[in-house]
Amino acid sequence: MRHIISILMENEPGALSRVVGLFSQRNFNIETLNVAPTEDPSLSRLTVTTIGDDRVIEQITKHLNKLIDVVKLVDLTEGNHIERELMLVKVKALGAARDEVKRTVDIFRAQIVDVTPSLYTVQITGDASKLDAFLQAMSPVGILEVARTGVSGIARGDKVLSL
Amino acid sequence: MRVQALTGPYCQGLASGAGMGRQRHTAALDPAGCPADRTRDLQGRNTVELLSGADMIARFLQDEGVEYIYGYPGGAALHIYDALFRQDKVKHILVRHEQAATHAADGYARASGKPGVVLVTSGPGATNAVTGIATAYMDSIPMVVLCGQVMSHLIGDDAFQETDIVGVTRPIVKHSFSIRHPSEIPEVLKKAFYLASTGRPGPVVVDIPKDMTAPTERYEYVYPKKVKLRSYNPVTRGHTGQIKKAVEMMLKAKRPVFYTGGGVVTGKASEGLTDLVKQLGFPITTTLMGIGAYPQSDRQCLGWLGMHGSYESNMAMHHADLIIAIGARFDDRVTNNTSKFCPTAKIIHVDVDPSSVSKTVRADVPIVGPASSVINEMISLVQGHSIAHPEALADWWQKIDGWRADREGKLYEPSKPGEVLKPQEVIEALCRVTRGEAYVTTDVGQHQMFAAQYYKFDKPNRLITSGGLGTMGFGFPAAMGIKQNFPEDDVVCVTGEGSFQMMMQELSTCKQYGVGVKIVNLNNASLGMVRQWQDLNYKSRHAHSYMESLPDFHMLIEAYGFTAITVKTLDELEPALERAFANKHELVFLDVKVDPHEHVYPMQVPLGAMRDMLLSKTERT
Ligand SMILES: Cc1ncc(C[n+]2csc(CCOP(=O)(O)OP(=O)(O)O)c2C)c(N)n1
Ligand SMILES: [Mg+2]
Numbered sequence: 001m002r003h004i005i006s007i008l009m010e011n012e013p014g015a016l017s018r019v020v021g022l023f024s025q026r027n028f029n030i031e032t033l034n035v036a037p038t039e040d041p042s043l044s045r046l047t048v049t050t051i052g053d054d055r056v057i058e059q060i061t062k063h064l065n066k067l068i069d070v071v072k073l074v075d076l077t078e079g080n081h082i083e084r085e086l087m088l089v090k091v092k093a094l095g096a097a098r099d100e101v102k103r104t105v106d107i108f109r110a111q112i113v114d115v116t117p118s119l120y121t122v123q124i125t126g127d128a129s130k131l132d133a134f135l136q137a138m139s140p141v142g143i144l145e146v147a148r149t150g151v152s153g154i155a156r157g158d159k160v161l162s163l
Numbered sequence: 164m165r166v167q168a169l170t171g172p173y174c175q176g177l178a179s180g181a182g183m184g185r186q187r188h189t190a191a192l193d194p195a196g197c198p199a200d201r202t203r204d205l206q207g208r209n210t211v212e213l214l215s216g217a218d219m220i221a222r223f224l225q226d227e228g229v230e231y232i233y234g235y236p237g238g239a240a241l242h243i244y245d246a247l248f249r250q251d252k253v254k255h256i257l258v259r260h261e262q263a264a265t266h267a268a269d270g271y272a273r274a275s276g277k278p279g280v281v282l283v284t285s286g287p288g289a290t291n292a293v294t295g296i297a298t299a300y301m302d303s304i305p306m307v308v309l310c311g312q313v314m315s316h317l318i319g320d321d322a323f324q325e326t327d328i329v330g331v332t333r334p335i336v337k338h339s340f341s342i343r344h345p346s347e348i349p350e351v352l353k354k355a356f357y358l359a360s361t362g363r364p365g366p367v368v369v370d371i372p373k374d375m376t377a378p379t380e381r382y383e384y385v386y387p388k389k390v391k392l393r394s395y396n397p398v399t400r401g402h403t404g405q406i407k408k409a410v411e412m413m414l415k416a417k418r419p420v421f422y423t424g425g426g427v428v429t430g431k432a433s434e435g436l437t438d439l440v441k442q443l444g445f446p447i448t449t450t451l452m453g454i455g456a457y458p459q460s461d462r463q464c465l466g467w468l469g470m471h472g473s474y475e476s477n478m479a480m481h482h483a484d485l486i487i488a489i490g491a492r493f494d495d496r497v498t499n500n501t502s503k504f505c506p507t508a509k510i511i512h513v514d515v516d517p518s519s520v521s522k523t524v525r526a527d528v529p530i531v532g533p534a535s536s537v538i539n540e541m542i543s544l545v546q547g548h549s550i551a552h553p554e555a556l557a558d559w560w561q562k563i564d565g566w567r568a569d570r571e572g573k574l575y576e577p578s579k580p581g582e583v584l585k586p587q588e589v590i591e592a593l594c595r596v597t598r599g600e601a602y603v604t605t606d607v608g609q610h611q612m613f614a615a616q617y618y619k620f621d622k623p624n625r626l627i628t629s630g631g632l633g634t635m636g637f638g639f640p641a642a643m644g645i646k647q648n649f650p651e652d653d654v655v656c657v658t659g660e661g662s663f664q665m666m667m668q669e670l671s672t673c674k675q676y677g678v679g680v681k682i683v684n685l686n687n688a689s690l691g692m693v694r695q696w697q698d699l700n701y702k703s704r705h706a707h708s709y710m711e712s713l714p715d716f717h718m719l720i721e722a723y724g725f726t727a728i729t730v731k732t733l734d735e736l737e738p739a740l741e742r743a744f745a746n747k748h749e750l751v752f753l754d755v756k757v758d759p760h761e762h763v764y765p766m767q768v769p770l771g772a773m774r775d776m777l778l779s780k781t782e783r784t
Binding site: 009010013014017018021025055058059062063065066068069070071072163 | 333338339358392393395516517
């Protein structure tokens with residue numbers, strides 16, 4: 001099963017490489033990864049999506065918790081949560097396709113953030129499957145470049161990941 | 164996010180916001196070196212102590228109570244060496260290879276329970292230490308490794324003798340630090356020692372760029388009495404509800420077995436364990452790392468288990484209905500095929516490291532906590548209760564005693580007069596001569612297994628062996644580290660001619676410091692363990708497992724000014740051992756020629772269950 005694990009870790013040099021190193025060292029898989037500082041400059045929040053059965057996920061969270069730089073973590077998929085990813089895509093927009101692209105962008109509630117005579121740059125946010133669906137819809141027109149941030153997420157309701 | 168590659172790992176960002184402790188005091192290097200400086204208040208009283216980074220390291224080691232530091236100098240570590248030279252509390256032992264420094268510190272740590280300390284220079288000095296760091300990591304041994312590093316402004320430039328040692332060692336350390344400002348040194352070192360020695364112990368690397376130790380810059384030094392690490396809180400006790408549940412299962416068990424490991428030894432829980440096991444009257448088997456945590460000469464001890472464990476241990480594990488695992492990690496050399504592992508047993512698993520629990524074998528009752536406190540809680544819960552099925556336990560013992568009797572006198576065939584010696588009988592004689600009381604270190608191979616099988620250990624920390632990594636070359640330097648800490652005890656390294664040649668340069672270190680270890684070389688003129696596998700799996704095609712051009716060990720040892728004794732027959736054996744152990748402070752090397760055709764048995768059949776074993780060249784279960 002796919003899991004989204006969010007980690008608060010020390011904003012220290014080398015902390016990220018310990019987390020990433022752990023995944024490769026122990027043969028755990030990383031689907032997406034994103035990381036940035038939080039409102040507390042001493043902490044970074046890292047979100048990783050990974051795939052594994054319960055035993056593997058238990059090992060992943062236990063080993064992550066063992067890293068000295070990891071302060072706290074949560075497996076968001078254990079409860080209700082909001083999952084978002086941002087993607088920037090350059091698609092061909094020539095002739096009749098130009099209108100078609102615009103319509104699809106609207107249907108997906110995406111935005112065109114840059115234009116040239118031959119292409120649109122589209123920004124879209126949503127969960128990973130929405131982004132996948134948009135790419136699928138665009139593929140007949142011609143996708144020129146894709147930049148995805150990787151999944152970020154947060155629990156629904158009162159639950160808070162903080163110190 | 165401060166990522167190394169983006170903002171630079173060391174000094175950047177630290178110049179601003181420097182606190183009081185970061186106040187820099189420059190001083191010209193006076194000819195005497197750089198003695199401590201002090202700022203004075205208006206009355207002229209000393210207030211704070213100002214030290215260079217290098218002097219802080221030396222001072223910190225003193226304040227931390229470090230007795231020995233094992234190391235080897237080089238450019239990036241020279242300021243530190245100079246600081247060590249100008250004090251006499253911390254004794255530096257100069258090894259002949261950095262790997263030996265780590266093994267010596269490791270041996271010292273295992274025998275004393277205190278963290279071992281290593282000092283090496285950058286680049287090749289640090290990379291030479293890697294095998295020893297990995298060895299300590301796999302066996303959860305507390306160790307602090309101080310590595311010199313090139314000046315911080317050169318980092319990343321492929322400077323002379325630059326290696327990203329924090330990167331190289333990342334998967335084999337408990338944690339690592341890079342010093343980014345000299346004023347951090349006391350706090351970082353305190354954290355390093357704290358991390359290395361608490362919770363599940365392990366090695367910690369501290370990378371120290373040369374400019375951090377410059378003698379011309381001085382900062383306030385205060386020994387930090389306490390450490391604060393918000394993300395590290397090792398458990399201090401197990402979950403009481405789980406412990407109760409475990410004890411209930413123990414009292415109701417019909418075929419219980421204790422299976423205990425190195426965690427009981429490093430967790431200093433042997434006495435408690437012995438009490439608990441005796442109170443319950445259950446059988447106990449230990450891992451290789453756990454040997455001696457319960458006295459092996461006691462009837463309840465079945466020996467050790469796993470690939471070359473005793474027949475009765477492996478049989479008891481396979482047929483048990485309850486396994487009480489404490490400080491053991493169900494590794495593949497113990498469990499054999501996990502899908503066939505102990506089919507009828509419920510499993511209680513106590514470990515201080517949550518990630519060890521249910522890693523390879525699912526625990527029915529997981530308990531995360533230090534062995535000592537969990538065992539003590541168990542003892543108080545057991546007190547006043549009796550087991551529910553004493554008759555079942557009696558039957559169980561009858562079965563176990565049957566397995567014992569099955570193998571009695573059949574473990575190996577002793578040599579006949581005039582024949583070449585069997586390695587097993589050498590270890591039995593060694594055990595007799597040292598009354599089972601020596602510290603025995605081993606290298607890796609058949610001799611290691613024979614030492615573990617035929618020496619009887621009644622105390623923890625007496626068999627010192629590289630269990631997790633299986634590092635040839637470990638035994639001799641480890642023995643050196645132990646002997647320095649326990650000069651009045653017998654310390655013997657059981658080795659093979661293959662392993663000994665990996666670290667024999669340390670003879671020179673022993674000469675320099677007068678280290679009186681004994682070395683028993685079970686010389687089968689081959690890489691015996693490799694050869695055994697080739698006999699079993701490759702139709703005896705001995706690809707590079709024999710040793711051509713062995714040195715004349717006798718002459719070699721004498722070249723260092725030590726005594727060597729060559730032993731070829733049984734009647735020479737005990738007198739030679741007696742002679743070797745007559746003087747506690749003299750290094751003696753016994754070159755014992757043993758049968759190269761001997762195999763280590765029992766040996767678990769690959770992919771089988773615990774009970775699937777080869778018992779000799781011709782028998783199997
Ligand atoms: C550093 C290292 N290299 C290789 C091995 C693989 N290995 C395991 S046992 C062994 C043979 C050891 O020979 P020796 O020291 O003579 O011991 P014996 O088995 O003959 O008693 C080898 C090569 C190892 N464990 N460690
Ligand atoms: Mg050999």
